[in-house]
Structures are given as C-alpha cells and as structure tokens.
Amino acid sequence: MNTAPLRLAMINSDGKxxxxxxDPEGVVTELYELRLRAFARTPYDQLFTELGTLDAAEAAIAAGCDAIYIDTFADYAIERVRTAAGVPVIGAGAAAVAAAGAHGRRFSVVTVWPESMAYLYDERLANCSGGQHCAGVHFFSPEDELGRLGTRAGVKARMLRRESDIVDRLAEACRSAVRADGAEAVLLGCTCMSPIAGRLAECCDFPVLDASALGQQAAFDALRCTTAPAPRARSLRAGTASRLVDTWLASGFADEPSPDECDVCVIALNDPV
Incomplete structure (x- = not known):
C-alpha cells in the first residue's frame, strides 16, 4: 500500500x-511564494511583511500541507500563523537560535543587514530558546545597503553570484565576531546567506550555522514528531489575511512605486543578476 508523502510548505521569504x-524519504517540500512582499526595514513596514507571510501560510493551510516552515530569521507572523493552522509551524529564527545555543554554546550572529535592522534580532533573541547564549550581533553592511535592495549591486545578488570579495569579507566578519565575543560558533543572521554558508564554513575553524538549513531540518523533525502539540487558541478570523491581500492586489496599490525600489530582494539562483 502506497503512502502519500508528507507535505512541507516552505514560505519562500527571500525568493529561493x-x-x-x-527532502528525506517520505517528505516533499513545496515552495510557497509571497503575493505581497515588503521589506521590514522598520517595525511599521514589518506589519506588511507579516501580512504577506500570513497570506502565503493560509494558502498552504488551504492546500492541506502537513507542516509550515517560515524561511526567515525574523520568523515573520509565526504566532499568527500558529493560531490559524492545525499543523506544526516552524520558523528559521527560532530553530536556528535553539540549535546555536544548544548545551549552552556561546555563539555570535553575523548578518548582512545594517544596524538599523537590530530590532528584529533583539526580538528573536529575547524570545527564542537559546537566545540567552548569544554573545553579540554583528551587522555587516552600512545603512546605504538598503538602497540597493533588489539590484545587481545589492549584497544578496553578490552572494548569489558567490563573488569572492563578498565571501572573503563575510568570512573575516565571522572570524572577527568570534574573536570579539569569545564565541564558539557563528549563526548566519539571514536566510538569504544560505547560498554561501558552505563557503564561509570552509574559511573558518569554528562552526558556521546556516539558519535556513537548520530551520528546514527542524521542520522535517516536526513532521515526524509523535508528541501532541500544546493546545492553542484558534483564530476565528482565519482566512482574513488572504482576503486583505486580494483587496490590496485588486486595488492597484501594489503596482505603485515602492520606497524600497524592489519590495524585497528576490533573485533566483539561475536568474541573470
């Protein structure tokens, strides 16, 4: 008798x-794209980022997926998704922070984003198991990097091209973080850093942890967990986010120029960048 594979919905926050x-045997990961993309450069903008994430998650719930994985360090809308879903919901940030700080390991976070994005890291580290073992957060880019979102010159495009200069500089940023913090490992602070995680690990003599891969592995583990989840209040308004995004898209507002030029940096590995 054939058993249908378990379906993991991966909310594709950075456009992988x-x-x-x-996928392990018996699991199929399905990418769910965001219809509404907005870069959370401020807490105000984060509201729209979370609405887009919740909309994608509601599509996965409606499609009958067996678990949802939010592929972003910030775990956008994770608690809101959990109140709408009757299946496990895993965030890259929470899973990665827990893995980095396991057994009391002291770790540093290195992110490609500038220091103005610190509010996202403060929130995750304060609210995730293992966050107390973070020795420091290090911001790689200057503030004007946010003006290059979605362009050929942006840090994400450069990482996707695996430019040796950006790899070398980020590797040195990892080594400097460990020296400054007395840390035992580095946790990469954005899932968009996943394409060069292996290269960075080769350049360092300590663990360099890929939040995107750690999050997906935690989602695989959740699919196979037989322990019943703790009871959680369910939203009586599930589905509202998708209707709001429908209205947003139908209004034409989404077609107006974005203050971020490109709402979020979305470039596939095989795209010409």
Missing amino acids: SAPPLP
Missing part, C-alpha cells in the same frame, strides 16, 4: 529557487 536541503 530551491530549498536548502534535499
């Missing part, structure tokens, strides 16, 4: 062309 990990 494929998940970071291959």
